[in-house]
Amino acid sequence: MASIFFISFFFALVVKISLPISTIASKNVSASAVFAFGDSTLDGGNNNHIKTLFRGDHLPYGRDLPQHMATGRFSNGMLSTDYIVQFLGLKDLLPPYLNPNLSDHDLLTGVTFASGGSGLDKQTIEATSAMDLMSQFKLFEDVLKRLNKSVGEVKTRNLIKKAVFVVGVGTNDMLFNAYLFPTRLIKYANNVYGYHDLLLKNLAYFIQKLYGRGARRIIVTGLPPMGCLPLMVTINSFLPGPNWLKRLCNPKQNQQCEAYNTKLSSKVHSLEATLKGFEETMKGCCGTGQWEMGPVCNVLDLTCVNASKFLFWDAMHPTQSGYWFLAQYGIQNVLPYVTS
Numbered sequence: 234m235a236s237i238f239f240i241s242f243f244f245a246l247v248v249k250i251s252l253p254i255s256t257i258a259s260k261n262v263s264a265s266a267v268f269a270f271g272d273s274t275l276d277g278g279n280n281n282h283i284k285t286l287f288r289g290d291h292l293p294y295g296r297d298l299p300q301h302m303a304t305g306r307f308s309n310g311m312l313s314t315d316y317i318v319q320f321l322g323l324k325d326l327l328p329p330y331l332n333p334n335l336s337d338h339d340l341l342t343g344v345t346f347a348s349g350g351s352g353l354d355k356q357t358i359e360a361t362s363a364m365d366l367m368s369q370f371k372l373f374e375d376v377l378k379r380l381n382k383s384v385g386e387v388k389t390r391n392l393i394k395k396a397v398f399v400v401g402v403g404t405n406d407m408l409f410n411a412y413l414f415p416t417r418l419i420k421y422a423n424n425v426y427g428y429h430d431l432l433l434k435n436l437a438y439f440i441q442k443l444y445g446r447g448a449r450r451i452i453v454t455g456l457p458p459m460g461c462l463p464l465m466v467t468i469n470s471f472l473p474g475p476n477w478l479k480r481l482c483n484p485k486q487n488q489q490c491e492a493y494n495t496k497l498s499s500k501v502h503s504l505e506a507t508l509k510g511f512e513e514t515m516k517g518c519c520g521t522g523q524w525e526m527g528p529v530c531n532v533l534d535l536t537c538v539n540a541s542k543f544l545f546w547d548a549m550h551p552t553q554s555g556y557w558f559l560a561q562y563g564i565q566n567v568l569p570y571v572t573s
């Protein structure tokens with residue numbers, strides 16, 4: 234079983250916090266740990282330990298934390314993941330993995346690998362010197378090794394299975410490469426939607442990597458309405474156009490972020506359906522599963538014993554259970570719109 238939730242940042246932080254909690258609570262499952270990946274919205278202080286200008290390690294950052302201490306969190310106080318670990322009764326704050334004082338015991342309830350300024354596009358990382366998702370993933374693999382050593386392989390596997398993974402990234406990509414320095418968009422014929430596809434492809438790849446390491450409860454956050462971010466409002470007020478010298482949200486940018494979230498949501502749904510139902514998604518049930526179909530998939534071929542475990546029947550076509558999942562997706566997500 235895999236549960237991958239999509240949370241639109243559009244409903245602001247309240248939803249970002251309350252949706253995973255209510256989902257967890259209503260299913261009455263407890264979580265063993267929280268692991269976070271992504272950008273400044275989830276960075277608990279990793280950037281204090283790497284070479285980058287993007288830091289929250291100085292006041293007034295952190296001024297409303299209990300010790301009025303700038304921990305590296307890009308806020309006056311706690312992040313949503315801090316609230317989540319508190320709610321789950323795991324600890325007070327989700328610590329950054331790069332803090333050298335972290336013990337193996339601290340790892341048992343989770344850490345954050347997120348890095349302010351991170352993104353899904355190489356070009357964003359070049360601009361910010363943040364840790365990209367693959368570097369964050371490598372650190373997660375280090376954690377797996379450390380846990381394996383301290384509590385054993387079986388316990389580690391169970392812990393990961395029952396852990397909540399939070400992934401939040403994408404805003405910096407849009408900020409730097411679509412809005413501030415839109416030269417990146419030339420490659421996409423100045424079409425921001427083509428750029429979305431690149432970002433989502435990289436995000437899906439990362440989610441599959443997490444899944445491959447045993448993650449089964451994954452929360453993915455979307456983009457905020459970027460046209461209303463104070464920075465964007467300011468920039469737009471200087472540009473010639475309807476918002477000149479006015480502090481207004483940019484509805485076009487909000488619309489673009491909403492379009493990204495819609496696409497992300499359906500990508501997450503289809504990833505979830507694929508990952509949840511099937512043990513084998515890379516090859517078909519018939520023969521070697523790599524090329525047989527039509528006349529060459531015949532009674533002379535060996536087939537897999539249980540086709541329900543396979544997404545594909547032959548090298549091209551889904552199994553019945555594959556079609557069932559596709560139908561469910563259509564029934565839940567498309568039918569309500571075409572029939573109402």
Ligand SMILES: *[C@@H]1O[C@H](CO)[C@@H](O)[C@H](O)[C@H]1NC(C)=O
Nearest residue numbers: 257258259260261262263264
């Ligand atoms: C939730 O789990 C706890 C502990 O396992 C159990 O005592 C309780 O009855 C469960 N509640 C529901 C509503 O299933």
Ligand SMILES: *[C@@H]1O[C@H](CO)[C@@H](O)[C@H](O)[C@H]1NC(C)=O
Nearest residue numbers: 278281282331332333334335
């Ligand atoms: C690590 O612990 C030492 C000694 O307690 C302390 O001085 C230092 O500030 C700590 N470092 C971090 C990053 O918390």
Ligand SMILES: *[C@@H]1O[C@H](CO)[C@@H](O)[C@H](O)[C@H]1NC(C)=O
Nearest residue numbers: 377378379380381382385386
């Ligand atoms: C976990 O530790 C055991 C014993 O030290 C080792 O054999 C195994 O390869 C390790 N597994 C991983 C995934 O690191």
Ligand SMILES: *[C@@H]1O[C@H](CO)[C@@H](O)[C@H](O)[C@H]1NC(C)=O
Nearest residue numbers: 510511512538539540541542
């Ligand atoms: C085939 O696999 C499905 C999905 O894993 C499972 O629900 C079903 O019980 C299996 N059937 C047999 C006959 O093993």
